[in-house]
Amino acid sequence: MSRAPFGRRQFITTGAAAAALLLSGRAFAQSSDPTDLSIAEASRLIRAGALSPVDLVGAYVERISRLDGRLNSFITLTEERAVASARELETELANGHWRGPLHGIPIALKDNIDTAGVRTTAASAVFADRIPDQDAEVVTRLTEAGAIILGKLNMHEFAYGATSAVTHFGPVRNPWDLDRIPGGSSGGSGAAVAARLCAGALGTDTGGSIRIPAAHCGIVGLKPTYGLASIRGIIPLSVSLDHVGPMCRTVADSALMLQALAGYDPRDIASVRATVPDYSSALQRRTSALRVGVPRTFFYEDVDPQILDAIERALRVLRDLTLSMREVDLPARPQARPVFVEAYAYHADHLVEKRDLYAASTLERIMQGADVAATAYAEVLYQLTLGRKAIAAVFEEVDVLVTPTLAQLPVSIDVAQESPLEVTQTLIRNPAPFNFYAIPTISIPCGFSREGLPIGLQISGRALGEVEVLAVAHAYEQATDWHERMPPLA
Numbered sequence: 509m510s511r512a513p514f515g516r517r518q519f520i521t522t523g524a525a526a527a528a529l530l531l532s533g534r535a536f537a538q539s540s541d542p543t544d545l546s547i548a549e550a551s552r553l554i555r556a557g558a559l560s561p562v563d564l565v566g567a568y569v570e571r572i573s574r575l576d577g578r579l580n581s582f583i584t585l586t587e588e589r590a591v592a593s594a595r596e597l598e599t600e601l602a603n604g605h606w607r608g609p610l611h612g613i614p615i616a617l618k619d620n621i622d623t624a625g626v627r628t629t630a631a632s633a634v635f636a637d638r639i640p641d642q643d644a645e646v647v648t649r650l651t652e653a654g655a656i657i658l659g660k661l662n663m664h665e666f667a668y669g670a671t672s673a674v675t676h677f678g679p680v681r682n683p684w685d686l687d688r689i690p691g692g693s694s695g696g697s698g699a700a701v702a703a704r705l706c707a708g709a710l711g712t713d714t715g716g717s718i719r720i721p722a723a724h725c726g727i728v729g730l731k732p733t734y735g736l737a738s739i740r741g742i743i744p745l746s747v748s749l750d751h752v753g754p755m756c757r758t759v760a761d762s763a764l765m766l767q768a769l770a771g772y773d774p775r776d777i778a779s780v781r782a783t784v785p786d787y788s789s790a791l792q793r794r795t796s797a798l799r800v801g802v803p804r805t806f807f808y809e810d811v812d813p814q815i816l817d818a819i820e821r822a823l824r825v826l827r828d829l830t831l832s833m834r835e836v837d838l839p840a841r842p843q844a845r846p847v848f849v850e851a852y853a854y855h856a857d858h859l860v861e862k863r864d865l866y867a868a869s870t871l872e873r874i875m876q877g878a879d880v881a882a883t884a885y886a887e888v889l890y891q892l893t894l895g896r897k898a899i900a901a902v903f904e905e906v907d908v909l910v911t912p913t914l915a916q917l918p919v920s921i922d923v924a925q926e927s928p929l930e931v932t933q934t935l936i937r938n939p940a941p942f943n944f945y946a947i948p949t950i951s952i953p954c955g956f957s958r959e960g961l962p963i964g965l966q967i968s969g970r971a972l973g974e975v976e977v978l979a980v981a982h983a984y985e986q987a988t989d990w991h992e993r994m995p996p997l998a
Contacts, residue, residue, distance in 0.1 A: 542567050543704040547761040550707060551609045554601070561594040561601075561612030561656065564707075568614050568658060572705050575997055579681050581690075581700040583619050585659040586626055590614060593656045609764045609788075611654030616706040618694050619660040620667055620743040621752070623647055630743045631663045631675035633865040634858055644741025645773050646710060646752055653768035658706050661696030665870045667712055667745045668851060669693060670720050670935040673924035674867050681921065682724060683995035684961055688918040691724035691935065693717040697755045698725035702995055708756040708765055714745045714847060716939025718753050719951035723913035723964025726953045726993060728981070729755045730762045731939075733972050734946035735780035737766070738773035744854050746847035747778060748892060749943045758991055759952065759982040763787035766974065782972050790975040791982040795829050798976060801836035801906030807938055811915045818955030818963040819912045822984065826910060829983045836906060839898035841941045846892060849885045852877030869928040892944060896971075899945040903970035908980050913951040913964030914938055938966065948974045950981050953990035962993075 542550060542564050553559035569587050576582050597612045617623065620630040622640035629635045643651070651657065662680045664672045672680040672695020680695040682688040683703040690699040694711030698721025701709050711718040713731040722729025730753045739750045754765035767787050773779040802808075802823065808816065827833050855874050863871070902909070915937055924931050942949040947968050954965035965984070969977040985991050 543571050545707075546758050547613050547707050547756060547764055548609070548758070550613060551611065551764070554612045555606055557601070561598050562591065564612060565590045565594045565614050565656060565658070568706060575703055576705060578686055578997070579683055579699050579703055579705075580678050581662055581680055581696040581703070581705060582616070583629060583631065583660050583662050583677050583696070584627060586657060589626075590656050590658050593651075597654055597656065607652070607654030608768075610650065610768055613655050613707050614658040615650060615655045615765075616658045616661050616697070616700055616709045617647065618663050618697050618709070618711050620663060620712060621647060621710055622741040622743070623657065623660065626660065628660065628743070629676070630666045631677055632665045632867075632870070633676045634862045635743075636676060640741070642741060645738035645776065646769050647741070649768050649771070650710075655768070661694075661700055661709060663696050664693035664717075665867050666743070666855075667693040667714060667717055668870050668873050669928055670716060670932040671924035671928055672696065672721070673921050674869055674928050676867075679921050679925070682918055683997055684726065685918070685959070687920050688961070689724065689921055689924045691721035691918065694755065695721050698722055698727060698729070701725070701727045701755050701757060703997055704994070708754055708761055710752060711755045712739075712742060712745075713751040713753060713943065714749045715936040715943055718751070718755060719913050719939045719949065719964065719966060720935050722755060722951040724918045724962065726962030726990070726995070727755060727757055728759055728762050728950065728952050728991065729753070730766060730950045731942065731948065732766060732770065732974060733780070733948045734943075735778045736782065736948075736972065736974070737769040738776040738779055740773055740776040744850070746845075746850040748846040748850060748889065750778070751943065759950070759978060759985050760788065760791055762950070763791060763978050785975055787974060787978055790978045793975065793979040795979050795983045796831055798830045798907040798980060799905070800826055800830050800833040800980075801902065801909045802833060803836050803838045803909055803911060805837060806841070807911040811912050812917055814917070814957045815912050815914065815963050819965060822954040822965045823910065825987050826980070826984055829987060830980065834906065836902060836909070838902060838909075838941070839895055841895075841944065846885070846888045848877035849880045849888070850877070873929070895944050896946050899947060900970065903973070907969065907973075907976050909968040911938055911966045911968075913966040917957055917959075917961050917963075942968050947971050948977045950977050952981050952985055953993070954984075954988070955990060956993070
């Protein structure tokens, strides 16, 4: 359906509008496109009555129709549902009911996250016509908080790869260079957020699948502590390592989304009981008392020189923002991966009747778990537990760890399709250990290559230490302007 362009309707009186514009923190009057707004900025305008959720949805739908043909980030656009939700939420607001900062904010979902009545495919022919009966828990929490679900996003098939070039619906393209990958497996989420096709998105992360596309697409991607956000209703890759988290333009937006996502889910086997703090308040925390650890062994080795240069410049900024900075050693990285066994266990029944529908590289990876002995799997889980205990000792000496998110810049889609396994192994090298450690980790923009490709900085904290991670990430973001850059899309 077509919508009138933003700005054609009058929502509030001039005086209230002026107040709302001041609240927004930037000269919104200079732009007629509400998709330029962050979640936090749009939220303030919506609450003040200066921005209609219906028109905000319309602006995003128009931008999707105009640009996504080049990116291929969406699998399913739920325009009618989104407009209906926007109208309901606009009415609620008119009646004095405000659900919170996500009220009226259009969010898109990686397509392995169940949505009742809307197909959820995991970007595979195996599930091309799969329509769940229930929403995933994180979808329920977002919609209860007032978020509007705009659609389902393309991804690497079954989240079993880091390129988003292996998908039943065609490869996702990087908005900074359409010939290159956006990273994965949450590639559609990264591309859509970077291209301003949604205000924020959900991704999942088993070995870096939120942070890889965040780094490649120049956005913020947060993998929370394992179990902080429910994975119930998400098509699994590895239940021992799976995480779900926000992908946004700013750290502040990530905090707002995490606030809605976090919390115990008694029906999720991975969920942890923990007090959920006010994550937005964490952004105001002084970082001058926080200690930074730099694990140069492994994480800084064999890294593209352009990435290393950007990271070293970022470290100099962080040194001025924090109490201290020192080199640290991390516990040995587990070599065995529970993902092999757990992925095969999930897919075993589907392989009986639908084996030919899997992409060849996906099938190859799934079959790696077919002959793993029970004793070997038990040892993997034992080593995983030891690693998660050992990492806690590191945080007796420091408060956060800082590394390059990735060791390389995004490769071409052609290279990723020719060598999907090799490219994936390179991409997950730096992010994956933090899935094993189960600790919160964020990727934020920290520079660009000579070719104009984004570079990501990875910040990790102790288990349930999202407050420190967000505080340091926000402080760095406010001291730089990398997050303000937009891809060259018209």
